[in-house]
Every structure is written in structure tokens, then in C-alpha cells.
Amino acid sequence: MLDVFTRIQRPVCKNKRVKIVNNIIETSNLKKYFPVRKGLFSKVASYVKAVDGLNISIRKTETYGLIGESGCGKSTAGRTILHLLKPTEGKVLYENKDLSELSHRKLNDLRAEIQMVFQDPFASLNPRMKISEIVGEPLLVHKRVRRIRQSMPKVYELLETCGLTSHYADRYPHELSGGQRQRVVIARALALDPKFIVCDEPVSALDVSIQAQILKLLKNLREKLGLTYLFITHDLSVAKHISDRIGIMYLGKIVESAESTALFRKPLHPYTEALLSAVPNADPDRKKKRIILAGDPPSPMNPPEGCHFHTRCSKVLPVCSTLAPVLRDVGNGRFVACHLHHN
Ligand code: SF4
Numbered sequence: 553m554l555d556v557f558t559r560i561q562r563p564v565c566k567n568k569r570v571k572i573v574n575n576i577i578e579t580s581n582l583k584k585y586f587p588v589r590k591g592l593f594s595k596v597a598s599y600v601k602a603v604d605g606l607n608i609s610i611r612k613t614e615t616y617g618l619i620g621e622s623g624c625g626k627s628t629a630g631r632t633i634l635h636l637l638k639p640t641e642g643k644v645l646y647e648n649k650d651l652s653e654l655s656h657r658k659l660n661d662l663r664a665e666i667q668m669v670f671q672d673p674f675a676s677l678n679p680r681m682k683i684s685e686i687v688g689e690p691l692l693v694h695k696r697v698r699r700i701r702q703s704m705p706k707v708y709e710l711l712e713t714c715g716l717t718s719h720y721a722d723r724y725p726h727e728l729s730g731g732q733r734q735r736v737v738i739a740r741a742l743a744l745d746p747k748f749i750v751c752d753e754p755v756s757a758l759d760v761s762i763q764a765q766i767l768k769l770l771k772n773l774r775e776k777l778g779l780t781y782l783f784i785t786h787d788l789s790v791a792k793h794i795s796d797r798i799g800i801m802y803l804g805k806i807v808e809s810a811e812s813t814a815l816f817r818k819p820l821h822p823y824t825e826a827l828l829s830a831v832p833n834a835d836p837d838r839k840k841k842r843i844i845l846a847g848d849p850p851s852p853m854n855p856p857e858g859c860h861f862h863t864r865c866s867k868v869l870p871v872c873s874t875l876a877p878v879l880r881d882v883g884n885g886r887f888v889a890c891h892l893h894h895n
Contacts, residue, residue: 575609575645576748576780577633582606582642583804584625584632588853600853602628604804606642607879610748615774615781617795617812619788619827621849625804626784630750633782634666635659646748664694664744671753673733677725683736684721687711690743703743710739713776715769731762738769742777750782755790767794788831792816797885800824803852803860806879810886820888822867859891867892 583606585599602625610616618626631637633644635651644651646666651659670676677686687710688703697703708718714735725733734754741749751770755763771794773779785791791798792812799809800823808821819825826843846864850856856863862872871891879889 574612576612576647577608577610577782578643578645579606579608579633580643580645582629582632582644583640584628584637585640598853600851601625601804601855602852603632604852604855606804606806608799608806608809610780610782611797612747613774613778613780614796615783615794617791617798618782618784618801619791619798620786620801622786623849623852624801625852626786626801627752629801630668630752630782630784634668634750636668661694664690665746666748667741667744667746667750669734669737669741669749669751669754672757673730673737674725676737677733679725681724682721683711683723683725683728686725686736687721687739687743690740694744696744706743707739710742711736713742713773714739715765729762730758731765734758734762734766735769738766738773742773745777746779748780748782750784752784753786754783756785756787763790770794788827792831800827803849803855805860805889806887807861807890808886808888809879810884814884814886820882820886820893821890822865822892823861826866859889 582603583601584603585601587596588598588600589595590597606629608616618629620626628637632639635644639652646662654662684704684707685700687707688697688700691697691703691706692700707721711718711720716732716735716739720728720732725736728736754770755766758766767790770781774781783791783794795812797809798812798815799806800821801807802823808815808819808824815824816828819828826845829841829843843866850860850863856873858874859865859872859877862868865872869891875891877889877891877894879887880894882888882893
């Protein structure tokens with residue numbers, strides 16, 4: 553069964569001789585299944601297939617947007633890529649190093665280079681710690697300093713880099729606004745000079761005006777520090793603003809990936825089309841008809857046979873309910889998993 557999924561989900565490249573060597577992250581058939589236990593002896597009755605054969609490559613210094621509705625597995629994918637969750641199957645290569653083959657110590661050392669920024673800045677900050685302790689803590693944990701006091705010059709520098717003055721160092725999280733707290737979270741993520749950051753819905757808990765400021769900060773930091781982001785969001789407007797390339801996820805699988813501008817200009821997969829049709833368009837000449845998706849996404853515990861999207865697709869073909877489409881290269885760096893685009 554797993555081999556079948558493996559074959560189905562590997563992207564098929566038109567030009568097999570093309571090999572991108574400048575990737576910081578490559579996942580290969582990455583899966584994360586959660587067992588569902590039932591009965592007196594808690595036997596495994598089934599699995600929630602949160603991530604089901606993910607193949608993505610993220611190039612150095614780019615922002616890769618991972619998009620999908622809530623529950624599609626995008627946050628689990630982010631955590632599994634960082635090995636905060638152990639993959640059920642598949643590989644994650646970070647700068648060509650297989651993370652699952654690293655010892656606990658080496659993986660821990662590597663965590664300095666790969667960081668995560670979460671959605672809710674308040675929940676991810678310890679309310680009893682001062683901002684200086686929060687931002688300086690990673691330096692202490694990774695033994696870059698022996699006492700938090702020694703981290704202060706770096707803490708001030710990080711706060712300033714993230715648009716906060718040194719006066720914030722002595723404050724507590726509850727004394728800060730949502731936007732300021734997210735700046736603190738970003739400052740802490742930068743403490744160990746990371747190369748790769750997974751941003752999991754980093755602006756969805758903020759007001760729209762503050763969202764724009766935080767997105768601008770993340771963009772500036774990427775350029776200044778040469779960072780690479782995996783940017784996870786359900787918000788297509790946010791993804792369009794910040795992403796170089798985008799992967800659209802549905803029930804644990806990528807159904808379309810492309811350069812951001814190409815994807816927004818002409819979505820190929822019916823699911824991407826439906827998502828994009830819901831994004832408000834300021835240009836009156838380019839008003840498009842809203843495609844309403846029927847019903848909720850099916851359960852990842854029992855996804856539909858064939859194309860997982862066939863129960864909601866407005867362009868469904870007879871073949872779609874029996875044969876799962878492969879994620880194929882359709883030219884110009886675009887990949888799509890849909891029978892409509894496979895000759
Ligand atoms: Fe729709 Fe069929 Fe394409 Fe799936 S494979 S998106 S059901 S047309």
C-alpha cells in the first residue's frame with residue numbers, strides 16, 4: 553500500500569537531467585501518520601494521514617509558501633520537516649544531510665540553524681520571563697554564553713534589528729502589543745544566526761495593518777541576512793505578498809506548485825482556481841467568478857479513492873474517482889496533480 557502511494561506521489565519531471573543543486577531543504581515522500589486507537593486495549597484502528605508523501609525542494613534564500621485550508625496538514629508538514637515530529641516515512645535533507653540519520657546531539661546542534669516562528673506570539677512567550685531573557689535564552693541553551701547577562705549586547709542588537717528599542721528588554725510579554733510580541737518571537741528565532749526558518753501562520757493572529765509591517769520585516773530580514781523561509785499560511789493574499797514559489801496542499805499532498813506570479817496569473821488545478829477565486833481583487837477589469845467549494849474537506853483518516861479532491865471538484869472526470877493523479881511537471885517550473893493536465 554505504501555509503495556503505491558510512493559509511486560503516485562513522486563513528481564514526474566519532463567527533463568530528468570535537470571537537477572537543482574542549490575536547495576537548502578528537500579523532502580522525499582515525507583509522511584506523517586497519527587494512529588487512531590480504539591477499544592479496551594487501545595488497538596490502532598486507523599491512521600490520520602496528515603502528511604501523505606510530500607516532495608518539496610526549497611532553494612536557498614527563497615520564500616516557499618505552503619498553502620491550504622485548515623486541517624490540510626501544512627503545520628504538521630512544517631514540524632515534520634524540522635523533525636519536531638518524527639516522520640512516519642520518507643526523508644528530509646537539510647543541505648544534503650539526511651536529518652533522520654543524524655545523532656540526537658548533531659540534530660540538536662543543527663537546530664541553531666533551523667528555527668520556527670509560530671502563529672500565536674502570546675502562547676509562544678513565557679509570561680514570567682522578561683523580553684531580554686526570552687530573546688537571550690537560545691544563546692544560553694546552546695552554550696553561546698554562560699550567563700544571560702552576557703547575552704545582553706546581542707539581545708539589544710536583535711531587538712533593534714526587529715524594530716524594537718532596547719527599552720523593551722526589561723518588559724514582560726503582557727506589556728507588549730500583538731505586533732511587538734511577534735517581533736520578539738522573530739528576534740528570538742534569529743538569536744542563533746539561523747539559515748532556515750519555518751514561519752507557521754506568523755501573521756494570522758494580527759490586525760491587517762500590523763500584518764503588513766511584520767511581512768515587511770520578514771522580507772527585509774531575508775534580504776539582509778540571506779534567510780530562507782518556509783511560509784505556512786491559509787491566506788492567499790499574504791502568500792502572494794511574500795512567496796517566491798508556492799505549493800498548494802490538499803489532504804496531506806501537494807496538488808500544485810509553481811512560481812508565485814505564474815500561479816496567481818493562471819492557476820491550473822481546480823482546487824487552486826477555487827481558492828484564488830475567493831481572494832478579493834482590487835482591479836475591476838479582472839473580476840472573476842467565485843467558485844464555491846462544495847462541503848468541507850473529507851477526513852484525512854479516510855480520504856476519497858482516486859483524486860482526493862474529486863468529491864468537491866467542479867471539473868471532475870469519470871477517471872477521477874478511481875485513479876489518483878500524479879504530481880507532474882507541466883513545463884515552466886510548474887507541477888500539477890490533475891488528470892485535466894495530463895496527456
Ligand atoms: Fe478534479 Fe479530476 Fe483534476 Fe481531481 S483529477 S482536480 S477531480 S479534474
